[in-house]
Amino acid sequence: MPENDPAVPRWRRRKEARPREIVDAALTVFGERGFAAARLEDVAAQAGVSKGTLYLYFPNKEELFKAVVREAILPNLDMAERLLAGAQGPSFAVLETLLTLFATRILKSRAGAIPKLIIAEAGNFPDLARFYYDEVIRRAFALLAAVLERGMARGEFRPVDVDSTVRLIVAPMLMSALWRSSFEALEGRPPDVAALLAAHLDALRRTLAPEGGPPS
Amino acid sequence: MPENDPAVPRWRRRKEARPREIVDAALTVFGERGFAAARLEDVAAQAGVSKGTLYLYFPNKEELFKAVVREAILPNLDMAERLLAGAQGPSFAVLETLLTLFATRILKSRAGAIPKLIIAEAGNFPDLARFYYDEVIRRAFALLAAVLERGMARGEFRPVDVDSTVRLIVAPMLMSALWRSSFEALEGRPPDVAALLAAHLDALRRTLAPEGGPPS
């Protein structure tokens, strides 16, 4: 049943809105299928646009993916960095806020699919891996390392191996994100992120506490 | 320069040895490229065989992959289960042995690539995800849960939320495996698994210790 009324155009020119809509559609489709398996035809359909239009705004699939990362992840990192820069109180509270932020802002949004994407495709698309490593991982690790250094300098944390401890902090959050992407459908119940976060914070409190007693 | 001497056959019939060689080649190629992107042509070449031969021993790509998992992972799980069943000493020592076993047997072998594989392809190949979940994840989680229960029953561990704690135990090891597969090439130094394992065990000791003091 084709729409023949010429008063209703088949499409509109919307130069301003397109990139955002395309990136948004791409996040959805990449998240569902991964980078390599995602069909740009599907991204286009999801964005309500034809495949050719994608190429008016993005030179190729990889650049589209980078745009997705920039839009979905980097603003959160910016926020986290500002948070540390302006922190006044105890370091453990900063850590708690950061992890809670991750659990709510990233894990629960469609951006939670991005870690899986990167891990899945790093081998076959080293440029993407490099991009993500430089723009996201390095910054996130540096941020957490700074929190640990701050805590140790203030005597709130016992001395620890910073690099290993950063990985210990990140791992459960990362694993939650991967879990959601991969196995949520197979388990009856959804994973209890809140319980995991609570247990993780509890473990960190005990791990980081100076010998003389727990930090405030 | 073709070999025309009829006394030197171009190939031999080796019905017994083929499956193992093919599975071994498949582990290598799947590990490098992922499941979807791996070319059976490459698996065949790596196994010193032609593509058609693969189909004499495995009905399709998915079944070949399942065979890889069965061969590379399940024997390690069997060993771990026997280890717990025969354990006499303190529960923390069992935990330590299990994690060390993982860090050495899985992480350092080509089998370390399998977690990445599963996570990467779970969305597009739900049958594989189901298979891995049933055959590996459930068993591994049950195993660790049993260690925790044992420790709590013997008063060596304080009472903890078993499910969350199992995830906390697994996450850093899993993350190491994923890291190797994805970012090792991008960093100068290889990740220091020994340091991470030491820090993790230290953190677990503090986390699981009953209030009255650390377990032996």
Add this chain to the structure above:
DNA sequence: AGCTAATAACTGACTGGTCAGTAATATTTT
């Protein structure tokens, strides 16, 4: 205000390349 280029935005059929799986054929072994 209405008509008419000119331009910018968009479409969708097509190309070139890839690869899992199959069929036809060849070689080795018994």
Add this chain to the structure above:
DNA sequence: AAAATATTACTGACCAGTCAGTTATTAGCT
């Protein structure tokens, strides 16, 4: 010779990226 094992050449489906052509919008002219 027959059976078992292996190879090679092929098929069909898939998809990123391209491009010739179409449609909406804007600007210029009257």
